Amino acid sequence: MTRPGRSVKLQQNLYKAxxxxxxxxxxPFGVLLVNLGTPKAPTTAAVREYLAEFLWDxxxxxxxxxxxxxILHGIILRFRPRRVAxxxxxxxxxxxxxxxxxxxxxxxxxxxxxxxxxxxxxxxxLAMTYGEPSMEQAGRELRAAGVSRMLxxxxxxxxxxxxxxxxxxxxxxxxxxxxxxPETRWxxxxxxHPQYIKALADSVREYRARHGTGDKLLLSFHxxxxxxxxxxxxxxxxxxxxxxxxxxxxxxxxxxxxCSFQSRFGREEWVKPYTDYxxxxxxxxxxxRVDVIxxxxxxxxxxxxxxxxxxxRELFLRSGGKDYHYIPxxxxxxxxxxxxxxxxxxxxxxxx
Ligand SMILES: C=CC1=C(C)c2cc3[nH]c(cc4nc(cc5[nH]c(cc1n2)c(C)c5CCC(=O)O)C(CCC(=O)O)=C4C)c(C)c3C=C
Ligand SMILES: [Fe+2]
Ligand SMILES: [Fe+2]
Numbered sequence: 001m002t003r004p005g006r007s008v009k010l011q012q013n014l015y016k017a018x019x020x021x022x023x024x025x026x027x028p029f030g031v032l033l034v035n036l037g038t039p040k041a042p043t044t045a046a047v048r049e050y051l052a053e054f055l056w057d058x059x060x061x062x063x064x065x066x067x068x069x070x071i072l073h074g075i076i077l078r079f080r081p082r083r084v085a086x087x088x089x090x091x092x093x094x095x096x097x098x099x100x101x102x103x104x105x106x107x108x109x110x111x112x113x114x115x116x117x118x119x120x121x122x123x124x125x126l127a128m129t130y131g132e133p134s135m136e137q138a139g140r141e142l143r144a145a146g147v148s149r150m151l152x153x154x155x156x157x158x159x160x161x162x163x164x165x166x167x168x169x170x171x172x173x174x175x176x177x178x179x180x181x182p183e184t185r186w187x188x189x190x191x192x193h194p195q196y197i198k199a200l201a202d203s204v205r206e207y208r209a210r211h212g213t214g215d216k217l218l219l220s221f222h223x224x225x226x227x228x229x230x231x232x233x234x235x236x237x238x239x240x241x242x243x244x245x246x247x248x249x250x251x252x253x254x255x256x257x258x259c260s261f262q263s264r265f266g267r268e269e270w271v272k273p274y275t276d277y278x279x280x281x282x283x284x285x286x287x288x289r290v291d292v293i294x295x296x297x298x299x300x301x302x303x304x305x306x307x308x309x310x311x312x313r314e315l316f317l318r319s320g321g322k323d324y325h326y327i328p329x330x331x332x333x334x335x336x337x338x339x340x341x342x343x344x345x346x347x348x349x350x351x352x
Contacts, residue, residue: 030123030147037130038097042088048081059166102299113341135174150182155298159189160235191238195339201249214291219243221296223261223270283319
């Protein structure tokens with residue numbers, strides 16, 4: 001008769017040996033790139049579906065549920081989708097929503113950069129917090145590639161409870177019921193990473209070398225409600241630090257730049273100064289030319305291509321401003337992909 005202790009030990013050894021054989025062909029780890037999400041089509045129905053999921057997340061809107069359900073379904077989802085769908089239609093591309101098209105290019109470019117860096121394939125998958133590709137889809141892709149260690153890289157340079165923490169919640173939901181969790185690491189933020197600051201500053205330098213230099217540089221970040229900052233969300237102070245670091249890298253004096261916040265939603269107070277009020281005031285004050293950049297967005301999207309490049313341009317010019325220049329997001333610039341590859345390397349120490 002075999003003693004129970006001995007048989008257990010043998011099984012463990014066999015399992016270990018088996019696992020080692022498999023591990024030799026497995027990638028050392030995989031990367032999960034995450035961005036916010038975007039509608040499937042620039043139609044009222046698709047935008048309604050997207051907003052219904054996005055705006056129901058308590059991390060985004062924290063109004064008590066029964067009241068918020070009435071406001072969301074009774075008012076917002078009845079009227080907003082039609083107007084917002086028109087805005088999406090005006091920026092839609094042959095490859096789909098700009099956010100999705102650019103995210104896919106970032107995914108491919110990062111995979112190529114990592115292959116060069118590590119000398120083997122490091123699977124890079126893309127997930128959206130809301131809509132598709134979902135965390136579950138991305139997780140299945142990573143599992144199929146044999147990944148047992150996962151680095152999560154939310155494409156948010158500044159940490160916010162309304163974005164980065166929402167990724168965390170959604171990931172946890174996606175992993176519910178998963179019988180064997182991957183070992184997971186996480187990039188929380190990279191708001192003053194030297195390569196991020198340099199890439200932003202270089203994008204301004206290159207733009208200005210081609211198109212001339214504005215009187216002021218406005219660094220406009222997506223806003224959040226002031227209440228969120230008051231209860232500890234570090235996002236606004238990280239945005240201010242990013243803006244100051246870019247200005248310093250560019251050698252700008254205090255009066256040559258400003259950090260502001262855009263994309264307000266609802267009636268409550270959001271973090272200030274507001275981008276639209278600032279541009280209106282600068283236009284009225286007779287400012288000649290403003291250059292605008294939006295460092296919180298890793299990819300151009302509705303909020304930059306429509307709100308910043310179209311709506312706010314009109315506002316500035318209507319108010320008396322002379323010239324308005326929008327500088328694109330880092331998107332798939334090689335220095336941006338280089339930054340993402342560095343973040344992967346820095347957070348995967350010991351996994352190689
Ligand atoms: C309702 C409150 C919102 C908070 C808080 C918020 C924070 C936040 N969002 C981004 C990035 C993006 N937001 C985008 C669109 C968008 N954002 C809100 C609302 C809040 N965002 C809405 C309602 C919308 C949809 C458009 C609209 O109806 O006006 C996008 C663009 C997506 C696209 O498809 O192009 C991005 C990206 C950040 C970084 C952030 C806080 C840090
Ligand atoms: Fe937003
Ligand atoms: Fe907006």
